[in-house]
Amino acid sequence: EEEKEGLDKEEEAAKSGAADGSGEDGGGGKQEVLDKAKGLNWKTGNPKELKATAAALIEFCKEHNLDIPDDAKQARMNVGRLVLSMKGSSALEIVEEAIKKYGIVAAKAAKAEQREAAAEAMCGHPGNAQLLLAFQELAQLYFKEGNRNAG
Structure with a gap:
């Protein structure tokens, strides 16, 4: 039992x-990823900036072993939705939400x-x-x- x-x-x-x-204890390197995200400056003001931010987030996720979809098209769609839903948020907030959604491998x-x-x-x-x-x-x-x- x-x-x-x-x-x-x-x-x-x-x-x-x-x-x-993505738990409160920061296990799995969450805090390290968030520390690296603090210096990022992504803009989400217009559609071109949103696309650029989504592409940058995909690269960031791949570099820091976030469990995003392997298929490039699926990754673009999922990350694009995430960035669009977080329009006006800082890069740190977007990365934190990505960690909650996808997790660390x-x-x-x-x-x-x-x-x-x-x-x-x-x-x-x-x-x-x-x-x-x-x-x-x-x-x-x-x-x-x-x-x-x-x-």
Whole structure:
């Protein structure tokens, strides 16, 4: 039961943003990324500036290992929406929102390893951990869909 409680706490942390390196503790290098973003000066006044800011944010995210989509078109669309929604905000605020939305790759990987270790401890046979995680993921998806019988 202890392991199950640990998984529940991890799920709650993931929902609150702590699992992706955007929690209050600044895990996963969040503070380092924010420190580097302090010196940036992006403008969001007109459409040309918005495009330039989105392109600069994509490069910044790639340099600092934020988990943006690998596909260039998807990355442009997602980051463009983010920049447009934050029109008039400072570069630091935009980067902070990007960290909340996408997370930091290293922090996500570490959290996934912890989750897998907890699943192995819960199972009678460690080889069944991946199966347990798959069932949990399906249950979450069904629940989000509103199908409480399947989830």
